[in-house]
Amino acid sequence: MKFDGRKAFRVKMDHRQPVNLMGSDGTWRRSCVLLDVSQTGAKVEVEGTLDVLQAKEFFMLLSSTGLAYRRCELVWIDGTTAGIHFVTSQGKKKQASTPAAAAPSSDQAK
Numbered sequence: 001m002k003f004d005g006r007k008a009f010r011v012k013m014d015h016r017q018p019v020n021l022m023g024s025d026g027t028w029r030r031s032c033v034l035l036d037v038s039q040t041g042a043k044v045e046v047e048g049t050l051d052v053l054q055a056k057e058f059f060m061l062l063s064s065t066g067l068a069y070r071r072c073e074l075v076w077i078d079g080t081t082a083g084i085h086f087v088t089s090q091g092k093k094k095q096a097s098t099p100a101a102a103a104p105s106s107d108q109a110k
Contacts (some may be wrong), residue, residue: 019033021059021060021072024057030050032046032060044081044082050077053082055074072084
């Protein structure tokens with residue numbers, strides 16, 4: 001579902017999905033509830049203080065063992081709710097949703 005004028009499709013969680021945010025150096029951890037998620041980011045409700053989210057980068061742990069995670073950066077905070085953006089590595093190319101051959105050339109677009 002697309003909402004809030006976003007470019008990426010977001011999935012809104014119907015049930016409370018617990019996740020954790022953890023500092024990239026492992027010195028802090030916050031329990032959260034995942035409210036919605038897309039390929040590029042998520043909205044979470046954070047339990048506890050939000051001051052640690054001012055770190056440049058942190059991790060969102062999707063499993064209790066920490067084996068499933070995403071590298072993140074803070075986009076916005078509103079009360080106990082925060083918007084986060086998933087950071088991708090610079091060397092990794094983004095996956096195209098459609099093959100380049102399917103895209104019309106500049107001559108065909110006219």
